[in-house]
Amino acid sequence: MPNMDKNIGLYFGSFNPVHVGHLALANFIVENTSLDEIWFIVSPQNPYKNATELCNASHRVNMLRLSISQYTKFKVCDIELKLATPSYTYATMRELRKTHPEHRFTIIIGSDNLPHLRRWKNAEEIITHHSFIVYPRPLHPINPQDLSDQIQVFKAPVFDIDSTSIRKGIRNGKDYRFLVPQEVFQYITDNHLFL
Ligand SMILES: Nc1ncnc2c1ncn2[C@@H]1O[C@H](COP(=O)(O)OP(=O)(O)OP(=O)(O)O)[C@@H](O)[C@H]1O
Numbered sequence: 001m002p003n004m005d006k007n008i009g010l011y012f013g014s015f016n017p018v019h020v021g022h023l024a025l026a027n028f029i030v031e032n033t034s035l036d037e038i039w040f041i042v043s044p045q046n047p048y049k050n051a052t053e054l055c056n057a058s059h060r061v062n063m064l065r066l067s068i069s070q071y072t073k074f075k076v077c078d079i080e081l082k083l084a085t086p087s088y089t090y091a092t093m094r095e096l097r098k099t100h101p102e103h104r105f106t107i108i109i110g111s112d113n114l115p116h117l118r119r120w121k122n123a124e125e126i127i128t129h130h131s132f133i134v135y136p137r138p139l140h141p142i143n144p145q146d147l148s149d150q151i152q153v154f155k156a157p158v159f160d161i162d163s164t165s166i167r168k169g170i171r172n173g174k175d176y177r178f179l180v181p182q183e184v185f186q187y188i189t190d191n192h193l194f195l
């Protein structure tokens with residue numbers, strides 16, 4: 001059967017590890033917009049993040065797969081694991097347009113990323129081909145001058161959780177079980193991650 005064309009939202013991140021903030025936000029967006037699916041794209045190495053605390057990308061993909069297995073509107077995409085690092089979004093989008101010409105891709109970013117968007121490598125190329133959905137992040141008000149027809153705000157709830165605090169909690173022996181899906185908590189424990 002040929003692939004159906006769909007509206008796909010792309011949610012990029014390190015997901016080191018994925019947490020309920022990422023999942024609840026994406027759930028709200030896919031249920032309340034015209035997107036058919038959201039694909040979580042694991043960046044093995046964000047161009048601007050320190051690599052030292054990153055667990056192996058295959059662990060991060062596994063944790064995402066465990067988190068979303070019951071929900072057909074979410075998919076995990078490991079395309080950046082096969083591309084050059086650091087992971088520049090323009091390169092990923094070129095590859096996705098080539099491998100999935102049938103789909104329309106919209107990029108989902110937090111308001112923390114919005115002021116930097118035009119400094120992403122080859123930003124104009126990305127903005128020419130794709131729309132953006134911007135959702136609010138705490139302490140990052142949206143400047144209307146950063147918006148356009150292609151870059152629109154979607155008012156989603158704010159979940160003030162981040163992977164850095166979860167990793168720190170693990171190192172300090174805290175029990176953080178409700179900040180990640182149960183399967184992820186088990187996976188982190190079984191694989192002794194982030195200690
Ligand atoms: N609680 C949250 N709600 C919504 N978006 C989030 C949340 N936490 C992170 N994000 C966004 O999700 C994307 C992927 O996040 P990433 O895995 O890099 O998350 P992080 O939790 O901020 O990680 P870290 O603390 O390791 O920097 C980023 O664009 C980030 O801004």
Ligand SMILES: O=C(O)c1ccc[n+]([C@@H]2O[C@H](COP(=O)([O-])O)[C@@H](O)[C@H]2O)c1
Pocket residue numbers: 012013014043046047048087088089090113119120121
């Ligand atoms: O391509 C770029 O130049 C670029 C620069 C910074 C961030 N990004 C993308 O934005 C995603 C979220 O960034 P961050 O820093 O909030 O984790 C990251 O995973 C990359 O896919 C992309």
